[in-house]
Amino acid sequence: MRTIRFHEFGGPEVLRLEDTPVPRPGPGQVLIAAEAVSVGFAQTQMRRDIFPAPMWHPRFPVVLGGDVVGVVAGLGPGVSGFREGDRVGAFTLHGAYAEYVVVDEEAVLPVPDGMDAAEATALPSPGPIAMGTLSTASLRPGESVLVHAASGGIGHLAVQLARAAGAGQVIATAGSARKLEFARELGADVLIDYSEDDWADRVRDATGGKGVDVILDSVGGEVLRRGVGLLAPFGRLVFYGSAGGGLAIPSVSPMELIDMRFITGFALSRWRAARRKQYLDNHDALVRYLSDGTVRHAIHATLPLEEVATAHELVESRAHTGRIVLLTGRTG
Ligand SMILES: NC(=O)c1ccc[n+]([C@@H]2O[C@H](COP(=O)([O-])OP(=O)(O)OC[C@H]3O[C@@H](n4cnc5c(N)ncnc54)[C@H](OP(=O)(O)O)[C@@H]3O)[C@@H](O)[C@H]2O)c1
Known part of the structure; x- marks a missing residue:
């Protein structure tokens, strides 16, 4: 073969x-x-x-x-x-x-x-990762979600699945205007080029200064470090990839966390083994979403x-x- x-x-x-x-x-x-x-x-x-x-x-x-x-x-x-x-x-x-x-x-x-x-x-890993990270973040209807690398393989599904889960505001970051336009077509409300220095200020402004409830981070490094400061009180950041961060662990001040901010990670292999029922339920939901056009x-x-x-x-x-x-x- x-x-x-x-x-x-x-x-x-x-x-x-x-x-x-x-x-x-x-x-x-x-x-x-x-x-x-x-x-x-x-x-x-x-x-x-x-x-x-x-x-x-x-x-x-x-x-x-x-x-x-x-x-x-x-x-x-x-x-x-x-x-x-x-x-x-x-x-x-x-x-x-x-x-x-x-x-x-x-x-x-x-x-x-x-x-x-x-x-x-989409069914074996990207959909389950997008859904699993949103579940890990315990996204509630009406909350704001920031999806980094939002036009990528997993990111573009996360934008749509956040919308389908009832997110109140979906903020998308990407590295070019063309990618951001793609994220807009998929349902993102706010589009921010995170290759520009002021991206974090623009995210904060988009939330009226309150901060973001949920951040899905597949980039890591400096993007992750700045993301922690963008979380609203009780906000949750789920780290699931290091496309831009290499192996460096960004330093986070404990004083940023004391304001009731939560950081966690997500690995599909662990999730699949430990949350079997939810993994299978998510699969059924994803098949429906792809079939009825909710998710492209x-x-x-x-x-x-x-x-x-x-x-x-x-x-x-x-x-x-x-x-x-x-x-x-x-x-x-
Ligand atoms: N946790 C898990 O179980 C699991 C499993 C599989 C994959 N992953 C992770 O999920 C993430 C997304 O995977 P994917 O396959 O869908 O990839 P992708 O999003 O299609 O491609 C990665 C994107 O990351 C962005 N990026 C930011 N900084 C970058 C840099 N320095 N170099 C290259 N790209 C950079 C780029 O978008 P912009 O140009 O818009 O910045 C790029 O298109 C990856 O980090 C991957 O490792 C996690």
């Missing part, structure tokens, strides 16, 4: 198309014949060996993970929830850039037969699996709005 692997860390050029055996599902595992595989920002960090999360333990040759959508092609011993031929999706940390992908059953979710494969890559999963580009290096270049150039998806050529 066609597999994309790399044997050393580096730029997009280290990604190689190679012929590898179809993997066999072990106990509790499902083999998926892939139609579509997403490319996210985290995978570009993994390829460069700057991915900060503790659960990432790469071994060469590395096959990167992602959101895979396809059809069940094999079942390991003990799998009871799926049958061969079922249309499914799954998020996996390893092994997704290939025609056949093995995943643990607990990661597998049903995908409606008629749903476009690229669109359905914007696909910036689809590319053949072989053009994975171009996909990584696109993500790293920060030119995309929405998501980038690889297609294997197989149709469901």
